[in-house]
Each structure stands twice: as structure tokens, then as C-alpha cells.
Amino acid sequence: MNAIKIALYIVAVISSAVCAGLLLRAYWQRPVRLLMWSGICFIGLTVNNVALFLDLVVFPEVDLRLARHLPALIGMMFLLYGFIYDAD
Numbered sequence: 001m002n003a004i005k006i007a008l009y010i011v012a013v014i015s016s017a018v019c020a021g022l023l024l025r026a027y028w029q030r031p032v033r034l035l036m037w038s039g040i041c042f043i044g045l046t047v048n049n050v051a052l053f054l055d056l057v058v059f060p061e062v063d064l065r066l067a068r069h070l071p072a073l074i075g076m077m078f079l080l081y082g083f084i085y086d087a088d
Contacts, residue, residue: 009053016046037082044075 020042027035048071055064 013049033086037079041075041079044071047071
């Protein structure tokens, strides 16, 4: 695997984790529920990026497609729930 691709996967994990942390920190400072739902969504995207790294770099012979897509789906469902049911 190319070192640049590995670095990009790591940058994706770090950036999504930082976004999740910043969104949740903003929610704890000022409790706007959309910040919470967005933070939970980015937690799911962070887990998705970690699973992508594990699938393509660490365990390339094992198909972890379901483990990759499920956290992203759950995170997006939380965000969609927040958009629909917490609308003012």
C-alpha cells in the first residue's frame, strides 16, 4: 500500500475525530441539540474511517465492508433524526 494513501486514511480519521470533539465541546458549552446530533454523526464517521483503515490497510484479505458502512449509517441516522424531530 502506498504511504500517501495510508497518510490520507490517518488524516481522515484525525479530522473526523477532531470535528466530533469540537462539535461535542460546543454542545457542552451551549446546549444546542443540533450540535449534539452532529457530534454523534461525526463519531460514527470517525468509526467508519477507522474501519476503512483497518479494512484496506491492516486486514486487506478480510472483507469488512459491513463493519465499515454500519457506523456511518447509524451516525447519519442520528443526524437525520436531529434534523427532523428537533426542528424548531
